Amino acid sequence: MGSQTPAPCDIVVFGGTGDLALRKLLPALYHQFRDGHLATGTTVIACSRAGLDDAGYRAKVAGDLPAFLGHDTTGADLDQFVARLQHVSLDIEIEEEWQPLVERITRDGVDPDRVRVYYLACAPALFGPIAAALDRNGLINEHSRVVLEKPIGRDLASARAINDAVGAVFDESQIFRIDHYLGKESVQNLLVTRFANSIFEPIWNSGAIDHVQITVAESLGVGTRGGYYDRSGALRDMVQNHLLQLLCLVAMEPPTTVDRETVRDEKLKVLRALKPIGAADVPHVTVAGQYAAGLVDGAAVPSYVADSECPGSGTETFAALRVEVQNWRWAGVPFYLRTGKRMPERYSEIVIQFKPVPHPMFPHAEGTASANRLVIGLQPDEGMKLQLTAKEPGPGGIRLRPVSLDLDYASAFERRAPEAYERLLMDVVRGNPTLFMRRDEVETAWAWAEPILAAWEDGGRRVQTYPAGTAGPVAASTLLERDGRSWHERER
Numbered sequence: 252m253g254s255q256t257p258a259p260c261d262i263v264v265f266g267g268t269g270d271l272a273l274r275k276l277l278p279a280l281y282h283q284f285r286d287g288h289l290a291t292g293t294t295v296i297a298c299s300r301a302g303l304d305d306a307g308y309r310a311k312v313a314g315d316l317p318a319f320l321g322h323d324t325t326g327a328d329l330d331q332f333v334a335r336l337q338h339v340s341l342d343i344e345i346e347e348e349w350q351p352l353v354e355r356i357t358r359d360g361v362d363p364d365r366v367r368v369y370y371l372a373c374a375p376a377l378f379g380p381i382a383a384a385l386d387r388n389g390l391i392n393e394h395s396r397v398v399l400e401k402p403i404g405r406d407l408a409s410a411r412a413i414n415d416a417v418g419a420v421f422d423e424s425q426i427f428r429i430d431h432y433l434g435k436e437s438v439q440n441l442l443v444t445r446f447a448n449s450i451f452e453p454i455w456n457s458g459a460i461d462h463v464q465i466t467v468a469e470s471l472g473v474g475t476r477g478g479y480y481d482r483s484g485a486l487r488d489m490v491q492n493h494l495l496q497l498l499c500l501v502a503m504e505p506p507t508t509v510d511r512e513t514v515r516d517e518k519l520k521v522l523r524a525l526k527p528i529g530a531a532d533v534p535h536v537t538v539a540g541q542y543a544a545g546l547v548d549g550a551a552v553p554s555y556v557a558d559s560e561c562p563g564s565g566t567e568t569f570a571a572l573r574v575e576v577q578n579w580r581w582a583g584v585p586f587y588l589r590t591g592k593r594m595p596e597r598y599s600e601i602v603i604q605f606k607p608v609p610h611p612m613f614p615h616a617e618g619t620a621s622a623n624r625l626v627i628g629l630q631p632d633e634g635m636k637l638q639l640t641a642k643e644p645g646p647g648g649i650r651l652r653p654v655s656l657d658l659d660y661a662s663a664f665e666r667r668a669p670e671a672y673e674r675l676l677m678d679v680v681r682g683n684p685t686l687f688m689r690r691d692e693v694e695t696a697w698a699w700a701e702p703i704l705a706a707w708e709d710g711g712r713r714v715q716t717y718p719a720g721t722a723g724p725v726a727a728s729t730l731l732e733r734d735g736r737s738w739h740e741r742e743r
């Protein structure tokens with residue numbers, strides 16, 4: 252798939268006045284417009300029940316968007332972008348209200364081969380009804396694509412029901428299930444790091460690697476999304492999708508090519524190789540936490556219960572797990588995953604901890620040879636640090652000291668890295684599903700997560716509180732200490 256500007260298309264956003272549309276989708280479309288990648292004649296049709304006409308929606312977006320773009324706009328280009336937006340008022344669940352949208356999409360003179368993207372930025376319960384209504388109204392053809400936001404359901408049964416409903420009217424090749432982590436430049440770079448360099452693959456296995464840690468930490472709380480989040484929690488919101496996808500990219504076998512199916516086939520094999528975590532294992536290999544009031548960046552912040560306005564809630568805002576991939580490459584190598592809200596800072600990183608040297612070559616040296624460690628920073632800064640042991644310069648006996656080889660991508664490439672949604676939206680327009688989740692991936696991930704969720708919901712866990720601004724509950728450390736290991740704490 253080339254990076255040429257694609258032909259003009261229609262992008263219909265169901266949920267066009269929502270948080271996701273305003274905070275992520277419209278800024279992404281704006282940046283692509285400003286960089287010349289949205290062809291003249293492309294229309295963006297937002298739908299909601301807000302009762303707005305085009306002018307009213309344009310005024311709303313012109314008012315709201317600058318806050319999400321920061322200083323990254325000249326004003327004039329924002330006006331030009333906003334002029335392309337349209338709004339159609341409809342209640343998805345009321346059949347008669349679809350007619351104005353049908354008329355907009357099937358307007359006179361429209362090219363029958365024009366690509367139509369239906370972006371479902373609304374509650375998953377509406378995905379099935381939208382698909383059925385698009386079909387009933389004759390709005391689906393071979394050039395149509397549908398984008399499903401995560402979470403696809405809240406368990407295996409609901410994910411299957413959504414996939415069945417959407418799959419009844421769209422072919423799998425037309426369905427784009429978003430996991431925005433796959434659109435992050437740094438996450439795509441994981442594949443390049445592993446497979447476009449020859450030095451890593453020979454040691455990327457249980458022969459050399461002791462364990463892997465994957466951390467996705469957020470300093471923000473649930474904000475205004477408490478209504479959604481309290482029914483979800485960290486396992487459904489982050490682990491079942493983003494963290495498992497990161498794990499897949501670290502653990503997968505080299506695909507023969509980087510095409511749409513091969514990469515997804517290899518990720519699926521990893522998901523299928525995840526060791527099941529049954530009810531009896533849950534207390535030993537999982538930890539759930541919820542933030543209490545505390546201090547983040549020196550400012551007092553309220554508890555989750557206060558933020559979400561869900562008194563007595565037992566929903567986890569932090570999850571840590573010890574996961575195993577049962578295959579030849581990874582036998583005996585634990586993957587420790589953790590994610591949480593209201594942790595001290597926002598950062599995501601993957602730590603590949605290598606084994607110590609097999610024989611102490613310098614028994615009389617001062618200091619010890621620490622085991623090598625590769626730290627892959629995903630956000631906010633992208634880079635790699637390789638921890639090595641070196642001899643401190645000087646006469647006399649050998650002094651061993653840890654040193655670090657640092658690579659900072661921002662200084663290596665002086666270009667604006669596109670946001671995940673920019674990349675993913677343009678992949679949809681171009682019809683490239685490589686970075687989207689296939690039905691079997693989503694359902695395999697749910698099948699693995701479900702017993703943990705069931706055990707947690709049956710009272711097989713204690714949600715332990717942690718003060719906001721700390722690295723999660725104490726038990727999260729115990730998860731590694733039992734194995735004689737500890738979490739890698741990020742250098743600030």
Ligand SMILES: NC(=O)C1=CN([C@@H]2O[C@H](COP(=O)(O)OP(=O)(O)OC[C@H]3O[C@@H](n4cnc5c(N)ncnc54)[C@H](OP(=O)(O)O)[C@@H]3O)[C@@H](O)[C@H]2O)C=CC1
Pocket residue numbers: 265266267268269270271272298299300301341342343344371372373374375400401402479
């Ligand atoms: N916000 C985020 O950061 C993220 C969100 N998501 C997912 O994206 C989806 C949307 O989330 P978010 O934007 O936060 O939700 P919001 O509640 O902010 O927005 C929902 C949107 O859907 C519209 N809507 C709701 N019911 C109907 C209806 N019956 N007919 C027509 N329009 C309707 C609402 O407009 P109105 O009420 O005016 O009709 C609104 O535009 C969810 O599935 C969420 O899980 C995924 C990742 C991140």
Ligand SMILES: O=C1O[C@H](COP(=O)(O)O)[C@@H](O)[C@H](O)[C@H]1O
Pocket residue numbers: 469488489
């Ligand atoms: O999907 C989600 O991701 C965000 C974190 O995304 P990031 O790109 O800022 O790392 C998380 O806050 C949200 O709860 C979740 O739904």
